[in-house]
Amino acid sequence: MTTEALPVNPWEKWGWAFASIWLVFLVFPITAAVESDVPLAGKVAALLCIAGFAVANVLGYSQRCSTWLALGVMLALALATLPVIGIGVISFTPYLAILSALELPSPAWKWAVALWAAFPVLSLMDIDGFPTFFFLMLWPIMVGGVMLRIFGEREELAHEARGEHALVAERERVARDVHDVLGHSLTALSVKAELAARLIDLDPDRAKQELESIQTTARQALAEVRATVGGLRAGNLEAELAAAPRVLADAGVTTQVVGAVADTDPRHRALLAWVLRESVTNVVRHARAGSVVIELGARGMSVTDDGAGCAGAEGNGLRGMRERVAGVGGTLSVTATTPGTRVEVGLP
Missing domain, CATH: 3.30.565.10 (Histidine kinase-like ATPase, C-terminal domain)
Incomplete structure (x- = not known):
């Protein structure tokens, strides 16, 4: 029997492209770095950290490096900008949360997303005049990543259930076919063998015919069984x-x-x-x-x-x-x- 291939999560192939598109929202920390009061060298260093953060984020979806490694590099680079952009560092959390939600294994992704989701709450404290509406902006983005992960897992479970159902149905079909083939053929062979045994002394020629018929019936039954079992591998x-x-x-x-x-x-x-x-x-x-x-x-x-x-x-x-x-x-x-x-x- 053949089973339908597992559906491929589009994030496995195109996640890096989607991640690249969402890098546009790094304009917030970039703007904060440019408008900060630190010396020019500090601004340049912060911008380089943001660029490195963007590269690590994209690589996290590309399957070219470990998700844990990408998250670690992103976190380190984000924290490195803290002296320059201050509380604005929480604008990096949606990237960390979505990468965790979509790429980390279960149940680690749930704990990681919960951790990142806690940081936007800091915007409600109005630290350094950081806008409180940022909390309302970042949380829906994180929730969206979580929903994508949940829907993907539900789809995989549904696919597995359909596959198991198809496997059971195919096994039942083969069992029925083999039962029908063998039941008929073995019954016929038994009757012919008994007849040949009775005729072996009374009518040797007729007994020989029955034995030849047994051989023919046996070959036919073997061919039918092979054809039936072959249905497990033959395609439509x-x-x-x-x-x-x-x-x-x-x-x-x-x-x-x-x-x-x-x-x-x-x-x-x-x-x-x-x-x-x-x-x-x-x-x-x-x-x-x-x-x-x-x-x-x-x-x-x-x-x-x-x-x-x-x-x-x-x-x-x-x-x-x-x-x-x-x-x-x-x-x-x-x-x-x-x-x-x-x-x-x-x-x-």
């Missing part, structure tokens, strides 16, 4: 073609489909479904693509992305695709495009 091309755009869309990838299931050879649709599923999984996991084109035809299928291209040793998934395609006399080629990768299946 129509279902995979419908699921692929949804899985890719969750990863921020657009999909274009050229052709239809009806254009393909019915003998090879299960194989094409398996190749399509593996190809989509590879795009989601490795390609960092923006778009994918799926082409279907009488002689096979191709999946082309505009991602980072193919590099490194051939993995188990690709090797498995090549072996399966070769098993039916076809060919599988993986070629670099500009940009991206093209996986093409040619079938007899």
Whole structure:
């Protein structure tokens, strides 16, 4: 049986871009540093700390460094601006809170967000004339980050529940099919064996016929069991073609489909479904693509992305695709495009 790929959290791929957009609100500490009464060297140092804070914030979403490390660097740089901007340092807390909410593991993110959320309360004390409305501005931003995390976790739980339900349903289907196949076949084999045993002395020729029939029935039952169990691994091309755009869309990838299931050879649709599923999984996991084109035809299928291209040793998934395609006399080629990768299946 195949299970639907887990939905990809868009923050895993595009979090750095969203984080870059929200850096515009660093205008508050930048303005506070520029308008402070400290010497020019202090202002420059504060501005450099703010720039470093921005870089660490973006890297915290890019998966290129540890979230804990990014938070530590951000906190240190924010505190370094304290002698220059004073109470204005709390304008950094939304960045710390949202990064914690979206990237830290459970339950650490809850404690971290609660800590950062406590700091804006200082604005209610009207220290150094710091505007009290800042409390009303920062808290909704932090709450928004928390809601994104909660909704994401709920979506993952729902997806897991759907997957478990599908797994149980598939197991029940296979159990029913195997029971029906074996029940019928074993009953027939038992009856024929008893008949052959009675005829072995009375009518040897008829007994021989019954024994030959037992062999035929046994081979047929074995083939039916294999076909039934094969349903666990065989794919449905129509279902995979419908699921692929949804899985890719969750990863921020657009999909274009050229052709239809009806254009393909019915003998090879299960194989094409398996190749399509593996190809989509590879795009989601490795390609960092923006778009994918799926082409279907009488002689096979191709999946082309505009991602980072193919590099490194051939993995188990690709090797498995090549072996399966070769098993039916076809060919599988993986070629670099500009940009991206093209996986093409040619079938007899």
